[in-house]
Amino acid sequence: MEQEKRGQWASNFGFLMAAIGSAIGLGNIWGFPYKMGANGGFIFLIIYLALVSFVGFATMLGELALGRKYGMGVIGTYRKISEKYTWIGWLGWLSGFFILAFYSVLGGFTVRYFFGFLLEMFSSGAGFGGMDSGAFFGSYIINAPVVLLYHAIFMGATIIIVMGGISGGIEKFSAIAMPTLFVMVIIVVIRSVTLEGSFVGLEFMFKPDIEAIKEIGLMRVLKTAAGQMFFSLSLGMGCMITYGSYLSKNENLEKNAMIIPIADTTFACLSALAVLPAVGAFIYQGVEGVSFGAGPGLLFVTLHRVFSVGMGGFMGNFFGAFFYFLVFIAAVTSSISLLEVCTAYFIDKRVAKGLSPDRKKITLIMGIIIFLLGFLPAMDGLGSGRAGGAMIDIPAVIFGMKEVRVAFDCWLDFYDMISEGVFMPLGAMLMSLIIGWKLKTTLIKEEVESTPGYQIRAYNFWDICFKFIVPLAMFFVLLGQLDDFFGLGIF
Ligand code: PFF
DSSP states (O other): OHHHHHOOOSOHHHHHHHHHHHHSSHIIIIIHHHHHHHTTTHHHHHHHHHHIIIIIHHHHHHHHHHHHHHTSOHHHHHHHHOGGGHHHHHHHHHHHHHHHHHHHHHHHHHHHHHHHHHHHHHSTTSSSSSSOHHHHHHHHHTOHHHHHHHHHHHHHHHHHHHHTOIIIIIIHHHHHHHHHHHHHHHHHHHHHHTSTTTHHHHHHHHSOOHHHHHHHOHHHHHHHHHHHHHHHTTOSSSHHHHHHTTOOTTSOHHHHHHHHHHHHHHHHHHHHHHHHHHHHHHHHTTOTTOOOOOHHIIIIIIHHHIIIIIIOHHHHHHHHHHHHHHHHHHHHHHHHHHHHHHHHHHHHHHHHTTOOOOHHHHHHHHHHHHHHHTHHHHHTGGGTTGGGTOSSOOHHHHTTOTTSOGGGSSHHHHHHIIIIIIIHHHHHHHHHHIIIIIIOHHHHHHHHTTSTTOOOSOHHHHHHIIIIIHHHHHHHHHHHHHHHHHTOOOO
């Protein structure tokens, strides 16, 4: 009865599309391609695949199994395991809260760029395609009212979908969006690799570059790959616990826990094939201002230039609009999972008291609060601060901690440090320790085998992962993140 009130996936396919949708997002499109190219190419890919195999699959299985067993969101699940673990649930909840606040600001950027190219297609001279990419981006990010407007549009779309409920909103949207997304990315890949000079990008991406690894240091490369992996798979903050809690006992957990990471990794490789060959082609053709890079710069400066100057004309605008729409879809299917983590807590509380879930109201209120939390990352011009013409200052100035490095360069990084940098690896580490040593992997076995007629296939492998490999890997990521943010010089 309670389960009915909370909602359930209508089909395993729908669940898979939603979970894969959560995993595939900005992390795949702007994080993976560059990190792979810059951290050893093909060797990075092998390291990444090994991490997915030994850490990703098990953590995914652990989260899905805990969610389905206890039938609650992340806080409720940890509370049910033991009152004294409730705080671990809160770490996950807060991660979702902070990530969504900046994720939505960035999602808003994709909406802005989509509209920009779309308008340019029909009325050339709308000022978007012809502008210098860097100058456009620079002036856009310090224009707080416009950034906030697009942040609001993105958050509005997220709220509307989550309000629709599990099967009626999230699942319905993902079941259409995800297959479309795969088709779209393949179209962009074909366009990208057939450009003249695309081999420059392919080489950057795939060439096994031992020198780069030696220079960066194997430990740092490992840490980069591991951090990228669990952010990309939406692990460590209870997102998959929450999605797992809406899954019926009839569905095969072990299989699902493999399919989601495989689909996410495939998409990450496709994104790399969509982005880097196009960038490489225009480096080869000598287009000024195009170079390999990461993060917002890659997505909003380099690629803008690739479409507007490199491809140019109607086709450039068409592919520009097409590409940013693709990124928007990928981002929304992730943001809805982040909002669901936050709303599920309140819905669970109401359902436990025998009240109606009141999903619409809770989603709206949560969405608005997170939207407001996004004001800081939306208004500091991604680190430009007041000195750079933005409306507010960066945390380093406000906290008077200028000497503390990267973490405080902008509000976005600050939110990212709290969530992705600390709470998420800590959450994943604690979860696997709890499963491996306290609850014992037999609990996961029982849950997996609660599917009628199914017997767990890889029990010993999961057991070793939960007890040793995942906690160690996460400890390592945690250390590496702290090292990065505070410049401790450990690695
Ligand atoms: N996996 C998403 C991405 O790669 O962009 C980000 C994300 C979504 C992280 C949901 C965590 C989460 F719970």
